[in-house]
Amino acid sequence: MTTSGLTIALDGMGGDHGPETIIGGAELASIRHPQVRFLIFGDEAVMRPVLEKFPRVAAVSEIIHTDVAISMDELPSQALRRGRRTSSMWQAIDAVKAGRAQVAVSAGNTGALMAMAKVILKTMPNVERPALAALWPTMRGECVVLDLGATIGPGAIQLVQFAVMGEAFARIIFGLERPTVGLLNIGQEEVKGTEQVKEAAQILRTADLNVDFYGFVEGDDIAKGTTDVVVTDGYTGNIALKTAEGTVRLIVEFLRGALNSSLMSRLGYLLAQGAFKALSKKLDPRSSNGAVFLGLNGLVVKSHGGTDAQGFAYAIDVAVDVAAADLVQKIMADLDPLDGLKLSNGKSAEQSTTDESEAALS
């Protein structure tokens, strides 16, 4: 992998905390990736003075003025109407399509980003619906979980596509030769679960897809690290992710309360401060920031909207990794065996509708 010649398109107007976070994050990322160049899309009058504060990123960046900023609570359909061609988000993705950048990073509105990415980049051959993939901390390191909310109600064949794409992502990000893939379900037995999940497992077991399919995994297997990749639909994946985030916050709150409950425990806390710092670093949601849209003809990385510069820099790290490894080409090659794979109801991948996915975005 080489980062030389790599250009990243940044949506300068996306996120809760404005361009300071985006450009500040690029500054931090520049320390780790000095050869990477940036195209920063946004209101030039706003971006210019911010960029002047960050000399390292200023030296490797170009600002491209855009008139429209997509707001965090805009509906995807609205965003598409209002921000088509004119918004920083659209332009950042379009730079990937035009080949001026190898990957786009945005901390903006997820639904709008997904809608625009689909319209501009289109899905790959053999993929009807994109998936959002991210890293999840486990007892054994990290695993890839997808889909985290791009596609509601995927069919069996889409879950199989997610498995193939997630496997390629894990190979690149973790440097594994043969990552294991699990399908999220409510039990390990073959008879359990929804029809889609059962059918997807059947295909993954029997079709010649070059995927090391472990079988069904349950919710607690994610953190256990039972498999390198965990595949699920966007509805379940999003709820699982947010449930885990909520659980982390709850425990941290409980821990804080307990350690403040007596003089003795406060003293103990002071002595063990180093340990708590290490723990809070491990639990820092910023360090797993940066989810990748898989299945499109181009790379888009989604950063948490509420993150800070350090978190945004992590999302840029992910973007550098996937772009330098040429993830799109690798996934396309892996998807070849899906060519002509038929659903049990006779629909091939290409014929399936994307109605539900579109409805979710409307």
Add this chain to the structure above:
Amino acid sequence: MTTSGLTIALDGMGGDHGPETIIGGAELASIRHPQVRFLIFGDEAVMRPVLEKFPRVAAVSEIIHTDVAISMDELPSQALRRGRRTSSMWQAIDAVKAGRAQVAVSAGNTGALMAMAKVILKTMPNVERPALAALWPTMRGECVVLDLGATIGPGAIQLVQFAVMGEAFARIIFGLERPTVGLLNIGQEEVKGTEQVKEAAQILRTADLNVDFYGFVEGDDIAKGTTDVVVTDGYTGNIALKTAEGTVRLIVEFLRGALNSSLMSRLGYLLAQGAFKALSKKLDPRSSNGAVFLGLNGLVVKSHGGTDAQGFAYAIDVAVDVAAADLVQKIMADLDPLDGLKLSNGKSAEQSTTDESEAALS
């Protein structure tokens, strides 16, 4: 509420750790509920010597011999064939139907328990599918989450029924006059989510159900305690629950590692030991043991299979609470307004099929 005259049927053969846990748990529960009587179903040759070790529960119990014990990995369909009438699980539930006990508690195979409970007790009028409800620790105390795995793929009308049943459960368990109810989704906006969830929200907003409907909640709202009740389908609920359990174990593991990393932090740990004990008590999965099957003409409480006597005693506490409050009658009354409520596709509650739910059990 009174516990005088209350009889609890125990499945003496269910669970990973045998009758010692079940009867030992009843002994602990007896200290808190001295007026409660037990019917213990199981192999008399096995149960008798165990019961002799626990004088308190022996004094208020009757052993009823059964020949068959359902194993933890038996398929529900197998369990129904092999254990119909003859198993400790069947007999414990049947005692509720016959009025000899007001509630049954089992730490046995969840799928088998659910299948038998449905066959023996049948669903209430205005309910097609049962739900499994349990308490979940939150920043503000606890909330009720349902369904945790009883029903895969419920339609909108079933989700509405879950909301009504969960609300009644929260009123009784928390002593709240008007608990708030949220519907689990991937965003707060009305346009997001599956068709079933959107339709259920529409009904909960407009129908006259006497439910304080908050709207959509996300995964992290569960631990936040945003609402007193969180409603979801069994597939998502089960995965969310296990994801949260896995997250707790991961953080405890991280914490243990961090505190063992240096002499200083080990010393700090010793000083703050009281705090860590309080924390581990708060995170103790045993203390939220005891999930209730709602929607049946009789009460069945499911204990974790892997729990110990103390955990099983908590499940008995839940059984005492719901039985003493006459939960079944209260839910039935609350469900009255659902009478004749039509689905948008014209099916009334009674006409809907239970195919998917049955398939999940097969």
